[in-house]
Amino acid sequence: MAYEKELQVAQLAVARAAILTKAVFHEKAKGTVSKDDKSPVTIGDFGAQALIIAAIKHNFPSDEVVGEEEASSLREQKDLSSTIWNLVKDVKLDDPESDALLGGPIRSEAEMLDIIDMGNSAGGNKGRIWALDPIDGTKGFLRGGQYAVCLALIVDGDVKVGVLGCPNLPIDDREPLTEDMGAAASDAEGKGVLFSAVLGQGATSQPLTRRGASTDSTGVRPIHVSKISDVSEAVMCESVEPGHSSKGDNALIAEKLGITRKPVQMDSQAKYGSVARGAGDLYLRLPVRKDYIEKIWDHAAGDLIVREAGGQVTDVAGNRLNFGLGRTLTENKGVIAAPANVHAQVLKAVQEVLNSK
Numbered sequence: 001m002a003y004e005k006e007l008q009v010a011q012l013a014v015a016r017a018a019i020l021t022k023a024v025f026h027e028k029a030k031g032t033v034s035k036d037d038k039s040p041v042t043i044g045d046f047g048a049q050a051l052i053i054a055a056i057k058h059n060f061p062s063d064e065v066v067g068e069e070e071a072s073s074l075r076e077q078k079d080l081s082s083t084i085w086n087l088v089k090d091v092k093l094d095d096p097e098s099d100a101l102l103g104g105p106i107r108s109e110a111e112m113l114d115i116i117d118m119g120n121s122a123g124g125n126k127g128r129i130w131a132l133d134p135i136d137g138t139k140g141f142l143r144g145g146q147y148a149v150c151l152a153l154i155v156d157g158d159v160k161v162g163v164l165g166c167p168n169l170p171i172d173d174r175e176p177l178t179e180d181m182g183a184a185a186s187d188a189e190g191k192g193v194l195f196s197a198v199l200g201q202g203a204t205s206q207p208l209t210r211r212g213a214s215t216d217s218t219g220v221r222p223i224h225v226s227k228i229s230d231v232s233e234a235v236m237c238e239s240v241e242p243g244h245s246s247k248g249d250n251a252l253i254a255e256k257l258g259i260t261r262k263p264v265q266m267d268s269q270a271k272y273g274s275v276a277r278g279a280g281d282l283y284l285r286l287p288v289r290k291d292y293i294e295k296i297w298d299h300a301a302g303d304l305i306v307r308e309a310g311g312q313v314t315d316v317a318g319n320r321l322n323f324g325l326g327r328t329l330t331e332n333k334g335v336i337a338a339p340a341n342v343h344a345q346v347l348k349a350v351q352e353v354l355n356s357k
């Protein structure tokens with residue numbers, strides 16, 4: 001199977017980074033960092049980026065990485081850097097064989113900083129480039145709500161492999177979304193899911209934890225978008241943050257489509273995962289600021305996972321997202337993810353609302 005090793009490395013690297021983010025969250029929950037302190041997300045973000053890039057570079061040394069973070073600020077904050085290093089050096093999967101596949105531990109704090117800076121690829125439509133968002137949905141992470149560890153392999157501009165680790169989503173694909181999903185308590189029993197897709201091979205979900213060589217085949221399920229035929233019954237997913245996606249436009253579109261259910265708000269690419277598994281039906285992200293350009297690491301994995309689960313993902317003009325133009329989606333505005341059979345109808349409503357403004 002094509003991209004088998006890439007998929008395995010991506011899944012294990014995301015699972016290992018998710019362990020780190022959960023450890024950071026527990027420290028916060030214990031009160032060792034204050035409630036207003038943003039450092040937990042910084043610690044989790046940099047630590048997860050270091051762990052994931054180390055795994056990529058060990059297995060595919062000449063691949064490039066477009067990572068959200070870079071270490072220059074960290075080099076000036078010695079205390080923060082050593083806090084991150086103390087976590088990173090001890091993070092392990094519970095299966096030594098899988099850990100070994102990701103390479104030996106990072107050797108020093110200095111090496112960790114250098115690895116974080118390897119996420120500086122300019123992107124583009126040539127060669128093998130990984131898009132990495134170590135903690136997507138930073139606001140959700142801080143709240144104890146939804147966040148995702150996101151990794152995708154882009155080859156010559158096309159997404160081939162996508163993996164999303166969502167520590168606070170239910171394991172069960174059939175568990176309905178609730179309106180307060182974004183505020184869901186962290187780390188409850190039955191939470192933590194890993195979504196994956198390889199181009200042309202479909203999409204899957206599996207429990208995020210207890211992954212390893214010996215349990216590799218357990219719990220892997222194919223996922224599909226919902227079989228909705230009457231779009232007025234749709235469950236719509238949208239951002240929690242009003243600055244990231246227009247709530248007003250979404251409400252007008254819902255009205256046009258006859259949707260009466262309140263939208264489910266959650267941070268991060270957990271929205272793409274929720275649509276891919278059919279727990280939600282639609283994901284709409286309509287621009288608030290005209291000048292904002294979406295980043296490839298916020299969409300690459302989710303875009304492939306939804307498409308491989310039978311969905312369509314376009315911008316508000318109806319074009320596919322173009323991941324081959326650099327670190328950002330320069331040619332796209334907004335995102336519409338929906339089951340293939342209703343996408344055209346939703347797109348039409350989106351365009352009517354936007355054109356009437």
Ligand SMILES: Nc1ncnc2c1ncn2[C@@H]1O[C@H](COP(=O)(O)O)[C@@H](OP(=O)(O)O)[C@H]1O
Pocket residue numbers: 133135136137138139239240241243244245266267268269288289292295298
């Ligand atoms: N004005 C804006 N419009 C759209 N997206 C924005 C934005 N400002 C920031 N973002 C992106 O929105 C992402 C979160 O999306 P969501 O609202 O779906 O949770 C952020 O990722 P991070 O949380 O990784 O920084 C950030 O990259």
Ligand SMILES: [Mg+2]
Pocket residue numbers: 133135136137297298
């Ligand atoms: Mg992000």
